[in-house]
Amino acid sequence: MSDVDWPAGFDRTDPEQRDTNEQYRVSLHEAVDDLAAELDLLDVDDWRLETPMRHQSRNLNYPYANQSEPDDSSVVLRWSMDGEQFAVACDAYSRVRDNVRTVGLYVREKRKMEARPVTTGESEFANARLPSGEAEAIVTNRSAHEVLGVDRDATPAEIRRAFRERVKEAHPDHGGSEAELQNVREAREVLLDGE
Structure with missing residues (x-):
């Protein structure tokens, strides 16, 4: 316990x-x-x-x-x-x-x-609401590139491919968590803004 x-x-x-x-x-x-x-x-x-x-x-x-x-x-x-x-x-x-x-x-x-x-x-x-300074951050502080594991100059195709792989790893059914899955989805949106 x-x-x-x-x-x-x-x-x-x-x-x-x-x-x-x-x-x-x-x-x-x-x-x-x-x-x-x-x-x-x-x-x-x-x-x-x-x-x-x-x-x-x-x-x-x-x-x-x-x-x-x-x-x-x-x-x-x-x-x-x-x-x-x-x-x-x-x-x-x-x-x-x-x-x-x-x-x-x-x-x-x-x-x-x-x-x-x-x-x-x-x-x-x-x-x-927790007072600032006492709150433990829950969301990730990593960049979208770090979350998906791609270089800063990655092409949209590379980003989509990395997204598909990371979704499999991050999904709760495969040992990930809802929070991790959400971070992966948000990283894709940031990197493929408008697509």
């Missing part, structure tokens, strides 16, 4: 005060699936789910099934969106599944509020 990197300044729930939640009727996998769907609808650049459980090597945001419940059920979700870093965390419940589900419902509610045609001073996610 791994430790969760709890965001600085976020309040913690005393383990003795954590509730047993019987309200949610989803599995841990379903809770992560629902969270992933919400983040897709939000169109985040990249995201990472941290739990104290061991996570799958092919899909880093999913804990392995059939693990015993850890002593610490904390969950932290970090994501980047429009160049800013965000985090939300939950440790109110005694099971990881319930904390993941709560985070997913929070994101859903905020996303829906963000979509309302009401003008406010800031984004609905402003309270989840």
Whole structure:
């Protein structure tokens, strides 16, 4: 089991005060699936789910099934969106599944509020924005050429060929991740702008 990197300044729930939640009727996998769907609808650049459980090597945001419940059920979700870093965390419940589900419902509610045609001073996610300097960058800082592994003077045909190869490697079904796959797609768009 791994430790969760709890965001600085976020309040913690005393383990003795954590509730047993019987309200949610989803599995841990379903809770992560629902969270992933919400983040897709939000169109985040990249995201990472941290739990104290061991996570799958092919899909880093999913804990392995059939693990015993850890002593610490904390969950932290970090994501980047429009160049800013965000985090939300939950440790109110005694099971990881319930904390993941709560985070997913929070994101859903905020996303829906963000979509309302009401003008406010800031984004609905402003309270989840991490202060600069404390945010761990999630997106890559590599150039588009580095992401695709091509020279700066590569032809469009070479770029397309490199893209096809990198997509195979970066795809979650082949050991990559959604974040890596997205970086590869964005690199292609940058290098083949307008084609």
